[in-house]
Amino acid sequence: MQYVNNTELSSPEGTRSEFNPSKTVIKLGIDVHQDFYVVVMQAGGSNPKPAQRFQKEAFLHWATKLKQRSGAEMYAVYEACGFGFGLQRRLTALGIQCHVVCPQKLDERNKRVKTDGLDAKALCLKLDRFVEGNTDALALVRVPTPEEEQLRAIHRQREQLVKARKQLEAQGRSLMVNHGIEPVKSWWKLRTFVALRVPDWMRQLLCNSQPILLALEEKIHALTVQLQGAADPGQPRGLGAMTSVIIDREVGSWHRFRNRRQVGSYTGLCSGEYSSGTTRLQTCVTKHGNPRLRAALVELAWRLVRFQPDYQPVVKWRKTLCKGALATGAARKKAIVAVARQLAVDLWRVRPGRLSAEALGLII
Numbered sequence: 001m002q003y004v005n006n007t008e009l010s011s012p013e014g015t016r017s018e019f020n021p022s023k024t025v026i027k028l029g030i031d032v033h034q035d036f037y038v039v040v041m042q043a044g045g046s047n048p049k050p051a052q053r054f055q056k057e058a059f060l061h062w063a064t065k066l067k068q069r070s071g072a073e074m075y076a077v078y079e080a081c082g083f084g085f086g087l088q089r090r091l092t093a094l095g096i097q098c099h100v101v102c103p104q105k106l107d108e109r110n111k112r113v114k115t116d117g118l119d120a121k122a123l124c125l126k127l128d129r130f131v132e133g134n135t136d137a138l139a140l141v142r143v144p145t146p147e148e149e150q151l152r153a154i155h156r157q158r159e160q161l162v163k164a165r166k167q168l169e170a171q172g173r174s175l176m177v178n179h180g181i182e183p184v185k186s187w188w189k190l191r192t193f194v195a196l197r198v199p200d201w202m203r204q205l206l207c208n209s210q211p212i213l214l215a216l217e218e219k220i221h222a223l224t225v226q227l228q229g230a231a232d233p234g235q236p237r238g239l240g241a242m243t244s245v246i247i248d249r250e251v252g253s254w255h256r257f258r259n260r261r262q263v264g265s266y267t268g269l270c271s272g273e274y275s276s277g278t279t280r281l282q283t284c285v286t287k288h289g290n291p292r293l294r295a296a297l298v299e300l301a302w303r304l305v306r307f308q309p310d311y312q313p314v315v316k317w318r319k320t321l322c323k324g325a326l327a328t329g330a331a332r333k334k335a336i337v338a339v340a341r342q343l344a345v346d347l348w349r350v351r352p353g354r355l356s357a358e359a360l361g362l363i364i
Contacts, residue, residue, distance in 0.1 A: 029124025030078040038116035040124045051117030077127040102139040152249040158223040165216040188213040236362040238307025250293040254351040269341040301340040313342040
């Protein structure tokens with residue numbers, strides 16, 4: 001029997017093609033910036049190519065030509081950031097499967113060296129493992145539809161306006177306190193401002209902020225009416241028109257969750273864990289997921305303690321949550337988090353029509 005000695009392949013890509021002769025897949029790791037993108041490309045199982053820097057439109061033109069010229073299946077990935085999901089939608093329109101992932105530390109070897117090119121390369125290598133079947137390689141972010149983004153932008157703007165109003169109001173109170181004057185609550189409202197007893201120089205300074213506060217209050221009221229008008233009629237007692245709209249719009253689609261564990265994980269109201277060997281330690285809630293949804297659920301849970309006394313989670317934790325209960329603040333917080341977590345799961349059952357609100361003990 002004779003053996004051929006020159007069977008060594010020329011590259012890792014050759015080795016991969018030897019055992020997997022399928023069409024080459026192109027992967028793109030993208031580090032996104034406001035004015036440019038840094039891109040690392042990997043063809044098949046070869047080593048990633050050096051990073052390239054593109055202006056926005058130039059990158060899309062390059063990706064289009066690459067897709068047309070190669071005819072290969074293309075994937076792309078970038079981290080979620082403040083620039084939205086426009087890049088994902090434009091790449092998807094070009095026939096490129098684009099994924100958005102949670103921001104994360106990409107220096108896996110802890111070299112303490114961070115550059116745009118290294119970040120893009122790390123994303124590209126993670127994408128390679130994901131495409132090959134390792135679904136845990138990427139922490140995917142659900143991309144909302146443009147309609148969902150537009151709807152949730154309304155209550156998010158209202159939240160920003162409320163925050164701005166509180167800041168300006170606090171600055172006025174701080175000015176009074178700094179000069180030995182008892183602060184007045186809601187000093188900027190018309191009747192209160194007319195009767196305000198402050199020096200003339202201070203009144204002139206407060207006059208700079210008062211028109212802004214009045215305009216903010218008017219805009220906040222208009223957005224509040226708009227949100228409350230969008231609520232479905234027949235809500236369970238205590239749910240609140242605006243709160244229900246905020247929860248539904250932050251979730252986007254209740255059908256996205258396959259089981260109750262996914263619902264609890266998205267709210268971030270599940271306990272953390274630090275276990276090793278025979279030691280098992282459960283820590284505070286992970287706060288993983290949507291912070292606005294988490295705040296709305298906790299606020300709603302406190303309201304249900306009063307308006308839904310027969311709701312099963314409220315009955316379970318009533319001894320801790322009832323008025324005058326001999327419980328510490330930490331115990332009450334843990335109890336209300338448990339109620340909020342179960343409430344999220346029950347809303348997941350009610351909203352798609354799996355169960356009725358009455359079946360869960362909620363009074364309409």
